[in-house]
Amino acid sequence: MQKFNLHKGLVAPMDRENVDTDAIIPKQFLKSIRKTGFGQNLFDAWRYLDAGFPGQDPTSRKPNPDFVLNQPRYSGASVLLARKNFGCGSSREHAPWALDQYGFRAIIAPSYADIFFNNSFKNGLLPITLPEDQVAQLFDECQGFPGYSLTIDLERQVVIKAQGEELPFEVQPFRKYCLINGLDDIGLTLRHSDKIKAFEAERLATKPWLANTVPGGTAA
Template sequence: MNKFTIHKGLVAPMDRENVDTDAIIPKQFLKSIRKTGFGQNLFDEWRYLDAGYPGQDPASRKPNPDFVLNQPRYAGASIMLARKNFGCGSSREHAPWALDQYGFRAIIAPSYADIFFNNSFKNGMLPIVLTEAQVDQLFSEALAFPGYQLTIDLERQVIMKPQGEEIAFDVQAFRKYCLINGFDDIGLTLRHADKIKAFEAQRLAQKPWLAHTMRA
């Protein structure tokens, strides 16, 4: 997965509490496990006025002009500002897939559903927890200033505002290590590829009949 070190991006304010995973990526789009193609249906029922189904041409859809991500001032946003309990509902990993594929690298909120929170880290996206007062202030600034951007420095664990003020945030050390180095679960395992190959070679030398079983 992509490394996360320092990211500067436009902020999109999602001013709703308890945004669930069925809103993030509706159930009819969960038929694929290829981890591609979900971004175009992010928040599908909120982004569009017509009913969505797999295989549609996005250009043929009817966008909802009142939805935040359809407003020109938030085009290209890569940091989402959200309210408490973001990502609640079912445990579908497609939710962080869709957010990532749409272009979001980080989310800032007072709290998250546990499974969504864990899945975000595993897919290269940084969910930052701040206090409700801090999030309220960021909402006020993002709404007041078109083009509002933040810089997130994961190594230093700070969010930098345009005027230079910094907001510190916590992140678990192992999750930070994985994001900075771009390691998902498979990547973590492949760090030991040489040891795995050596073990398999030794095992086959001791139990050669397993080679036939493995090929079958």
């Protein structure tokens, strides 16, 4: 998982409340057993005027010129500004995958659906919660100034505006530790790989019959 410490990025405003996970990554794209390739179908039903399907060449699609991510001024945005209850709906982990693979590193919103919030941290995406009035002001500034960027300092837990104003945010220490060090659940486990190997070696030495299996994987 990519480490997150200090990030400065262009901001894109998603000016809708209750954006659900089916809007973030529609259900027809969940058939893949891989964890990659979802970025091109982020907000698919809103980004394109034609219906999308898995494996489709994105260059053959008809982009919706009115959708925010298709506007040239937001090209390359890596910070998504959203309204309340972002990520509601089903619990699909593909939603933060799609956001991350599109290029977003952080989201700023007044509130999130719990499962989406948790899934984001596990996949290296930082969901920042700020008061609704602060988010509303960020929307005004973002829409009023082309090229609007923010700096996110996770170590200090602040969002920094261009003029230097800092907006503090809360994050649980364990989640912060994982993001700063780039540790997902597998990475956390692999920190103890030496102990795991030692345990397996000791178990094999004391119970060697566990190494013998019959077809089907049942212990002999």
